[in-house]
Amino acid sequence: MKKLLAGILLLLSVVMHAQTKVSGMVIDESGIPVPFANVLFKNSSEGTITNDDGRFYLESENTFTTLVVSFVGYATKEIPLEKRVNYDMKIELEEGEQLKEVVVYVGKQSKKNNPAIDLLRKVLERKRKNGVHGFDQYKYDKYEKVEFDLNTIDSSLIHGKLFKGMEFIFDQMDTSRITGKTYLPIFINEAFYKVHGDNKLSKKKEKLVGNRNSGFSSNQNIISFVQDLYSDYDIYKSYLKFFDKSFVSPISRVGIDTYNYVLTDSTYIDNKWCYNIIYYPRRKNELTFKGDFWVSDTTYAVKKINLQVTKSANINWVKDIYIEQEFEVLNDSVFLLTRDYMMSDFSLRKKEESRGVYGKRTTIYDNYIFDEEKPRSFYNEEVDRFDAQVYERDDTFWQENRLEVLNKNESGIYKMLDTLKTVPKFKRLYNVGEILASGYVEIDKWNMDYGPIFSSFGYNDAEGIRLRGGGRTYFGPNDRWRIEGFGAYGFKDKKFKYGISAKWxxxxxxxxxxxxxxxxxxxxxxxxxxxxxxxxxxxxxxxxxxxxxxxxxxxxxxxxxxxxxxxxxxxxxxxxxxxxxxxxxxxxxxxxxxxxxxxxxxxxxxxxxxxxxxxxxxxxxxxxxxxxxxxxxxxxxxxxxxxxxxxxxxxxxxxxxxxxxxxxxxxxxxxxxxxxxxxxxxxxxxxxxxxxxxxxxxxxxxxxxxxxxxxxxxxxxxxxxxxxxxxxxxxxxxxxxxxxxxxxxxxxxxxxxxxxxxxxxxxxxxxxxxxxxxxxxxxxxxxxxxxxxxxxxxxxxxxxxxxxxxxxxxxxxxxxxxxxxxxxxxxxxx
The missing domain is CATH 2.40.160 (Porin)
Structure with missing residues (x-):
């Protein structure tokens, strides 16, 4: 009965958060999955493509009644949507001709007469003329939200021993609009910046005005991991760096030799006629993406792009990476980045049903102002990194400067984690994770740490077996002084060794x-x-x-x-x-x-x-x-x-x-x-x-x-x-x-x-x-x-x-x- 009730609650939460949701698999007449098929809501630009296994998930805040599925070499199929939520659909495509008004190419054919590649070359010719690079000076506001979520939540996890006594945290569950999986937010960090740049001086200055996170502000390991994980990237560069790996960008000259490009559709987006191009890798096991992008027919700027890492990509511990970027039309010749979304699915296994952790970053850009010149000295001034007020902004500040409103579940993370940190079982789990990450055991009442524990044992010809213990003072990550020391004993030479240091x-x-x-x-x-x-x-x-x-x-x-x-x-x-x-x-x-x-x-x-x-x-x-x-x-x-x-x-x-x-x-x-x-x-x-x-x-x-x-x-x-x-x-x-x-x-x-x-x-x-x-x-x-x-x-x-x-x-x-x-x-x- 409890499992049934949990399932009903999950279904209700799904229905309440979007108007239309669909998921399923696209196959051919032989029952073989069709990867990279185009799936979209009819008469819209909202769509996705199937993954390597032919599976897809798509959702929208709008209500749609028809789903359109197409792929090169198959007849386009329209599926009526009788309900707002349609899961586990099985869509069979039949071999047939493509739409006559669109010429498409697939596979490793010649690139000379491919209209999609012709469009891409025009995009590359004008890439420095779009965005902030088209002005002498620029400034804008930037809001960044980073979130970590526990995903693939089901009743067995909710009622499992691990979360016994902490069941209240599942009140914050939500459903991913990308994968359709349930998830539980466990960490959120918000930051607000003022950014200035001068293209003539090749200078850029980014000032952090506010920073806030849910309960882990003192954990340097988490903060450094988050910042390294989500470094900035530019889709117009040849390679995009994620997780110390260089992925080939589909919007690059290198991409022409790495991806297949297919021109599939055209429509108006924000009163601009745009073409839709699907791309997917020519070879497996390389660091590549699959997805689609929309290109304006006058400026040849990218209006919208989706990137999803292929499952065969040689990358560990990451089951999926999904990226969306949206651009705003400033005038007939300028497109500006307004929204950047990236989601990573970390998991020990790449199987569809395996649990993991979502890492999500959403960056909003707004209030662009151009050609306000600042002296060189403005850019040479060092940004004050020690302003404590930056980390103590109140709710009023965030209501005024948060460029994207938090949803109900995101807002609840702050309160939920404050409560969670009072639960002894959670504190024990958190401490174990911290020990494994830092190598130190925290002793709060003495304001010190014991460790590093990984240096406790050693052996050499002079000392024989060697045992070592040490520690350090630790009041917080930004301590102005620190004392560290260790003691060791060798069982062969029977001598005591030590070391002590202090810094201020x-x-x-x-x-x-x-x-x-x-x-x-x-x-x-x-x-x-x-x-x-x-x-x-x-x-x-x-x-x-x-x-x-x-x-x-x-x-x-x-x-x-x-x-x-x-x-x-x-x-x-x-x-x-x-x-x-x-x-x-x-x-x-x-x-x-x-x-x-x-x-x-x-x-x-x-x-x-x-x-x-x-x-x-x-x-x-x-x-x-x-x-x-x-x-x-x-x-x-x-x-x-x-x-x-x-x-x-x-x-x-x-x-x-x-x-x-x-x-x-x-x-x-x-x-x-x-x-x-x-x-x-x-x-x-x-x-x-x-x-x-x-x-x-x-x-x-x-x-x-x-x-x-x-x-x-x-x-x-x-x-x-x-x-x-x-x-x-x-x-x-x-x-x-x-x-x-x-x-x-x-x-x-x-x-x-x-x-x-x-x-x-x-x-x-x-x-x-x-x-x-x-x-x-x-x-x-x-x-x-x-x-x-x-x-x-x-x-x-x-x-x-x-x-x-x-x-x-x-x-x-x-x-x-x-x-x-x-x-x-x-x-x-x-």
Whole structure:
């Protein structure tokens, strides 16, 4: 009886939210599904196309009595709609001729005489003449609403154990106008912006005026995920980036070779005669869309467009992506974007009945004003990111500035979540999710977090089994100061290790931060060319449970640092630091850090004491962050990083041993190479002036673990190459399945091909070789020729695993040289 009542309530909610709803499947005379068929309400421009399985869902706020279904090669069929809601329809198309007034082309036929492609070329010729690009200056208001919903709600879920005691949340259920599935809103974020731009100066300024969300404003993980997930895109560009993937835009020259285009209809839209073009991919398993768009016959601007990711697209954890954009006619020559809607259906499986989470973003653009010139200084002024009023706007503000009214269920999210957070069971579920996302366990009553829990266990030859526990202060995501620390114990060496650091944000506007700390630990210091004085950091090598050969080249390190940094301009950081370190071997019988020391009674010293003063500059153009406290979280990862570091070693003070100078450069950049995937590049160079012991030289980073780790050489052992002058480059390209998608037997596995190439050249002076002679190690640099490696990898195995086959290119005659290795890694990637 309860299930029946729940079903009746769901049906009533469906009927009340739209005038006409239809769903079903389109098949041919043999019962085979017809994908990409055109489905629309008669005498309207409201329609959709069937998916890869021939299924469709369509709804409208208006009342329609006839549904029209058509596809190339079949006779158009009109179906009377006797009710406002018609679900599970089965529509059979018969082979026949198309409408005589419309010429259509399908398949991989010639593109020369296709009227749809002729129209598309005219759109591309005029794409910069439409919209805000047609004016010298522009400004507008932008309202953005991001929402997450639990979807595919049924009676078994409502009455299941998971939601016992929280059944009241289902009062907010609604039905998707795109998929026809029931859903429950669980998160909403609203933002209102004032946007100014100058096309002559190539400047744009976006000011956040108000921001509000339903109960998770302090959760940096959710906020950064949302902002990265829904970055801006332009349908006129060749590629649209979603989830770190580049999808081919149907409104592009690249699209002509990627999609089939069919001219299907023409009608008036807002008193403008427009043509309707359906598009769908030429090949499966590529990152493509299917859908349709309307084009004006005078301006050749896109009036309306729908994009839906094909089911065969090589993307994980996302069952569906649906996009709508609408444009307004300003005059005979200008169309302006007024509404942008995007919905993603996240799910562990791509089956139709599987549950998941909708992620939806709606952006409304209004109040356009043009050609009001502002001085260059207006655009150069930094937007105040720390205005607390932005996050404290009252209901009156949102009633005046919300450009799209919230529906009843969206409005109820705020109240519902306020109530939900008082339910103990929900708090437990939320805390578990937060622990998995951040790695920390919140202890609210002490204003601190325990963790990171993923570093609790480790193993190496010096410490044996290692257990670690740590924590940090945490009053909120925008804390101006933070103290962190850890303690660890090795069961083999029976020694206690620790680290503690503190940092304080003195000036938010210029991000002036002072920090310091101390760490005593066991570390593998030869795993990175670029310096890292993080007193809480730890390399993968010194904690890896399984390694190739002996992992015995470990160092006892006692490091103390004090530094000051500031960001005088956005993404430009300046830092000065002083550090003092003491280094000695953690396994003297297997690994030596000895060096010649005339002042020592034995002529040899085994410990290094060194004071170092450093100055560094870092520039990260395009980097986006969330938060304004002493710690911030990156929103995106496609930005470049330029880093230069100058270090001066000072002897005498605090018994410091050596005088030297060191300069180092680092560049890293991921590149989206259109439909060919993503290329990751790193270039490093450095030189040390002066004589220094092994612990202060630049070690080419080997990798004796079984994990694939970018910026290391997997066929090199630790300390196999040692340098005081070096240049290194790493290239890794992920084709995202573009090659495998063309192999019939591999196509359905959605595997991804990865290739890598890396090389390093370096020198080691005779003076440094002589100074380190007591180590009894063969110290050698790749100076005769560039040492290089290459690799072939297969990613997305079972959607979570990657395996790499690594080959050594030269220096094969070195003792115990590893010619070949296999490494792998786990990860969740879209």
């Amino acid at each position: 944000l003195l000036d938010r506007e210029n991000r002036l931060i002072i920090s310091g700390g101390n760490r005593r630990d066991v570390e593998q210091i030869g795993v990175s060319l670029t310096p890292n004085n993080d007193v809480l950091g730890r390399s993968y090598a010194s904690s890896s449970v399984f390694t190739v050969g002996s992992n015995d080249k470990l160092t006892n390190i006692n490091l103390t640092t004090a530094d000051m940094e500031m960001e005088p301009a956005k993404n430009f950081r300046f830092k000065v630091e002083g550090s003092f370190r003491m280094l000695r071997s953690a396994l003297p019988e297997a690994f030596s850090l000895d060096y010649v020391d005339p002042e020592s009674p034995t002529g040899v010293s085994s410990q290094v004491k060194q004071l170092e003063l450093t100055t560094s500059l870092e520039y990260t153009p395009g980097r986006k962050t969330v938060g304004y406290g002493v710690e911030r979280r990156d929103v995106n990862d496609e930005y470049a990083r330029f880093y230069i570091n100058y270090a001066k070693g000072v002897s005498g003070f605090l018994e410091s041993d050596f005088d030297y100078e060191k300069i180092q450069f680092y560049f890293r950049k991921p590149w989206n190479v259109g439909g060919f995937g993503r290329l990751y590049t790193t270039v490093e160079a450095g030189k040390t002036f002066g004589e220094v012991p092994l612990g202060l030289l630049s070690i080419v980073p080997g990798n004796q673990t079984y994990f694939s780790i970018f910026n290391t050489f997997p066929n090199l052992d630790f300390y196999e190459f040692v340098t005081d002058t070096y240049v290194s480059m790493h290239l890794e390209h992920n084709f995202n399945g573009r090659i495998f998608a063309r192999v019939p037997l591999l196509r359905k596995l959605n595997l991804r091909e990865i290739v890598g190439l890396r090389g390093v050249w370096g020198e080691l002076s005779e003076e440094n070789i002589a100074l380190n002679q007591p180590t009894n190690m063969l110290l050698q640099a790749p100076s005769e020729k560039v040492y290089w490696e290459y690799s072939f990898g297969i990613g997305n195995i079972f959607r979570v695993f990657r395996i790499d086959f690594n080959f050594r290119g030269n220096y094969l005659d070195m003792p115990d040289a590893r010619r070949f290795s296999v490494t792998g890694t786990f990860g969740f990637h879209f």
